[in-house]
Amino acid sequence: MGCVLYDDRLRLPPRSAVDDCRGEAGHRCGADEWRPNGREAMSERIDDALDAVAAERATISAERDALSAFDRRVEELEAVTVSGGPSLLADQRQSDRSLERVRTAYAETLMAVPHYESEYDDTLAESLAAEFGDDLAAALLSGEALTPTIRNAVRAAAAAAQNEREEFLDVLDREAASLEAAAADIDEVRAELRALDDGPLSAQRFDELRRRWQGVRDLEARVDGIGRRRQETIRSHRSDLPGVPTDLSEYLYADLSSPYPVLATLATVGERLTGARRRVERELAATA
Structure with missing residues (x-):
């Protein structure tokens, strides 16, 4: 489920592409590396969410690395200075090949990541426009040569695309940390509820029932706090992206x-x- 952030836009792939990023045993790509051990007590919903974050992180990391490789290849290309006078045949061929090499480098790096076809399935022209904007894409597709100006613009656009993915990876890291923290807090609440709910209520005296009731109320307040913190994280994602x-x-x-x-x-x-x-309250009412 990759995404491309560019000029305040997010390029989202079709939702059906997510299923293509599952590995063996139903786990999403990257999940085993990202998810820590000891998740048995966590709810299945949060387990699945961590898998989704891991899959997205693996996808975005692959694209960031591919853009870095593309930038290195462009850096190694010699820019062509186009003169205003008549061009020699050799110079014209060099000009033609210079932009072709950029397009080849792009196709062999970013468009060659394993998930690219299943998630984007776009043409070279569409991909260049989505990543670098229409003007630069047009220059790469139909320009005369890789001039120093165009090469600098390509490298700047590639660097911006890498930075956007780095920023998104930071958001994914914070999302995973939020899921982990919430899961740990929920596990604690469940464990304390099991301890409070241990033993028949009919055997409890009034004071013991009151303590049990207060314990449950305290857990309800903790659940409310977990929910507020989670909602704050969700809101922060909206401001971060x-x-x-x-x-x-x-x-x-x-x-x-x-x-x-x-x-x-x-x-x-x-x-x-x-x-x-409510069970405790009914027992309290019966013993009052």
Whole structure:
């Protein structure tokens, strides 16, 4: 599920392309490297979200590295100075080949990443325009030669595209950290709920029931806090990626059971806490 940030625009591939980035055993590409050990207690929703982030991170990293390789190849090309007078045949051939070498370098780097065809499936002209803008793409496709000005513009555009991917990788890292933190907090809440809910309520005295009720209320407050922190992270993603035409969570998790996996998990935990609290309240009413 790669993306290209350029001039405050986000280039999004078709959603069906996400399935092509799955590895063996149903894991998405890069998931095994990204997900830490000890995730057994985490909800399936958040597990799947981490897989999606790992897959996206692997995709964006591959594109960043490909752009770096493209820039190195352009740097090695000799720029051609086009004179105003009649060109010799040899000079004309050199001019023709100079832009062809740039196009070849682009096709053999960025357009050669493993996921490119399945996610973008565009032509060289379409890809150049999406990455570098219409004017520079036109110069590379129909210009006379790789002049120093064009070469500098290509290298600047490639550097900008790399930086945009670096920024997006930072956002993905923060998203993964947010998922991990929320999962750990939710695991703690679940463990404490199991401890509170251990043993029959009918065997508890009134004071013990009151303590249990307060314990459940405290857990409900913690769940609310986890939800607020998660919503703050979602809002921060929107400010970090102002050119993204869709919510990052909806983009990353569109194929999951919920585009907001942490909030959906918190809703499930909240329902269990509500049920536990009401059971205690009924027992309190019966013993009052």
